[in-house]
Amino acid sequence: MDDLEKLLAETDIAYRRDCTLAELTTFKVGGAADVVFYPESVEQCAALIRLAGQAGKKLVFLGNGSNVIGSDRGCRDWIVLSTRLTELSLGENGRICAGAGVKTVKVSSFAAQNSLSGLEFAQGIPGTVGGAVFMNAGAYGGSMDQITVKTHYLDETGRLCVLEGKEHQFGYRESFFSRNPGCMILSTELLLTPGNAEEIHGRMEDFRKRRKEKQPLEYPSAGSTFKRPQGDFAGRLIEEAGLKGYRIGDAQVSEKHAGFIINRGCATGDEIMQLIRVVQERVKERFGVDLECEVRYLGEK
Numbered sequence: 001m002d003d004l005e006k007l008l009a010e011t012d013i014a015y016r017r018d019c020t021l022a023e024l025t026t027f028k029v030g031g032a033a034d035v036v037f038y039p040e041s042v043e044q045c046a047a048l049i050r051l052a053g054q055a056g057k058k059l060v061f062l063g064n065g066s067n068v069i070g071s072d073r074g075c076r077d078w079i080v081l082s083t084r085l086t087e088l089s090l091g092e093n094g095r096i097c098a099g100a101g102v103k104t105v106k107v108s109s110f111a112a113q114n115s116l117s118g119l120e121f122a123q124g125i126p127g128t129v130g131g132a133v134f135m136n137a138g139a140y141g142g143s144m145d146q147i148t149v150k151t152h153y154l155d156e157t158g159r160l161c162v163l164e165g166k167e168h169q170f171g172y173r174e175s176f177f178s179r180n181p182g183c184m185i186l187s188t189e190l191l192l193t194p195g196n197a198e199e200i201h202g203r204m205e206d207f208r209k210r211r212k213e214k215q216p217l218e219y220p221s222a223g224s225t226f227k228r229p230q231g232d233f234a235g236r237l238i239e240e241a242g243l244k245g246y247r248i249g250d251a252q253v254s255e256k257h258a259g260f261i262i263n264r265g266c267a268t269g270d271e272i273m274q275l276i277r278v279v280q281e282r283v284k285e286r287f288g289v290d291l292e293c294e295v296r297y298l299g300e301k
């Protein structure tokens with residue numbers, strides 16, 4: 001029994017030691033993860049934070065892995081998946097409470113079933129509620145900051161805390177949590193507006209259709225690789241810089257939508273990172289614009 005097994009013997013939290021970052025992410029790249037935990041309750045999450053503190057290990061929280069690039073060298077930190085925090089309930093006056101691990105698409109459909117509007121934009125965003133709050137996910141004019149009223153989380157010491165309204169510090173693809181990545185989001189309360197179910201479903205369908213037409217959904221990716229620069233679109237700049245279809249190994253700037261880097265099959269994390277740097281350099285040279293990565297790096301440098 002190694003040291004980690006001795007420590008893990010003290011908990012009843014489900015875990016895996018045979019997992020790769022490729023399996024945990026929609027980009028499908030990345031090497032071995034030393035250990036991945038699947039806590040099912042607030043108590044298990046808090047116990048895990050304390051255990052990691054005792055073991056001197058860093059925790060990395062992950063939802064559906066749809067906004068990350070896995071390192072080819074894997075991850076020595078403990079990965080905590082929130083995918084088993086799946087509470088979903090309807091409150092009073094247009095409120096929905098969702099566990100961090102519930103898929104955003106599921107909450108959006110649940111809202112529509114209950115004739116609540118405000119989360120239509122989330123149709124087609126393949127992440128969890130935790131990831132959406134962390135990233136302040138958004139599309140087609142809607143975003144999490146417009147509907148998020150309260151979030152329960154654990155701080156770095158395992159203490160249960162609450163954020164309300166402006167305390168979320170939402171900005172473009174950022175939040176209190178992106179500034180404090182040692183905190184674990186547990187659940188979020190959303191405030192939606194009563195609407196007409198048929199119209200809500202219509203808008204959802206329209207967004208799904210637009211994505212299918214414009215985005216390279218047939219290939220693994222993490223969505224838009226770069227944040228939108230002020231007053232412009234990353235995809236337009238990349239295309240104008242002549243990089244549409246540009247390829248390093250199996251990492252490619254999508255021919256369908258230059259804002260997406262895709263995995264043509266066997267890309268590595270390093271190839272994707274090299275391609276990101278080439279795109280940033282060329283766009284800087286040509287337009288003087290710094291493209292900032294929206295996608296986050298996971299694992300060993």
Ligand SMILES: Cc1cc2nc3c(=O)[nH]c(=O)nc-3n(C[C@H](O)[C@H](O)[C@H](O)COP(=O)(O)OP(=O)(O)OC[C@H]3O[C@@H](n4cnc5c(N)ncnc54)[C@H](O)[C@@H]3O)c2cc1C
Nearest residue numbers: 063064065066067127128130131132134137138139185223
């Ligand atoms: C095809 C495609 C289309 C996309 N379209 C959009 C779009 O239109 N708009 C948009 O905003 N994004 C889009 N994305 C990106 C991505 O889906 C979103 O950012 C999503 O909200 C990430 O959720 P996730 O659960 O996958 O987060 P992950 O990728 O698992 O994590 C993202 C970040 O959040 C942190 N995190 C996750 N869960 C927790 C938690 N419980 N506690 C603390 N930290 C946590 C992670 O540490 C990480 O830093 C797209 C991605 C793909 C593949």
